[in-house]
Amino acid sequence: MDKKAISSAVVIAGAALIAFGFNMFLIPHELLSGGVSGIAMLIGYLSSLNISILYFVLNLPLIIWGLVIIGRRFIIISVGSVIATTWFMQIIPVRELVQEPILGAVFGGVLVGVGAGITMRTGGSTGGFDIVGSILTRKRDFPLGQILFILNGGVIFILGYFKNNWDLALFSMLSIYIAGKMIDTIHIRHIKVTAFIVTKQKEAMLKKLLTVPRGVTVIRTEGAYTSQEQDLLMTVTTRYELVELKKMIKEADPKAFVNIVETVGVLGEFRRL
Secondary structure, eight states: OOHHHHHHHHHHHHHHHHHHHIIIIIGGGTOOOOHHHHHHHHHHHHHOOOHHHHHHHHHHHHHHHHHHHTOHHHHHHHHHHHHHHHHHHHHSOOOOSOSSHHHHHHHHHHHHHHHHHHHHHTTOOOSTHHHHHHHHHTTSOOOHHHHHHHHHHHHHHHHHHHHTOHHHHHHHHHHHHHHHHHHHHHOOTTOEEEEEEEESOHHHHHHHHTTSSSOEEEEEEEOTTTOOEEEEEEEEEEGGGHHHHHHHHHHHOTTOEEEEEEESOOOSOOOOO
């Protein structure tokens, strides 16, 4: 199975999880997922309009914004996710799977967070405030789930005000918090790592590493035991890209010594994808 087919399957699976979380856990208890989907749910609760159609229509302006700012591949995946989620919401019945609202909030948040997280791992989003959050993390080094949690807070207060039921608002806040934590666990682009690579195959290694839009620093070193000169290559990347980096290193020099450490922070220019 090629990479595009796998990505498509992941996006569809993510959409199914999100729709299941909506229709089986959140909507039956009139809870919100936050963001554009939460706005769609709120309008649906107050007007009895179709929530899945509202979800699709409200996502269109943000999808266009993302196309301008982020790029074509991101939006193609996001459009696919929004369409698939809308379709699954149409075919999955709205049914109260659990009787307690707190259980609906917890398990709904887990499903929505996992669905959104695996979709983001493919390089796209589930639409809505995910697009806003992805745009913001290109300029600032913040965990995406925390950004979404902040953006969604206003929607939750609107629910509590209009429904005059702050229990529902707080349960919705819990659901969004859990979803944000799941997203940060799965979508790990904001976590930086530094790789120190000691190699005798400098040119071959640089040829591989420079295909990735990250800087590489070359330092001349000497082995304390052998007294032989070698090259130390240092590069900062994200945990999300670490698997690909390891593959490149192994292909360029299987005997290279590599030390990978988590980076607390990065100052100066660091290209965010």
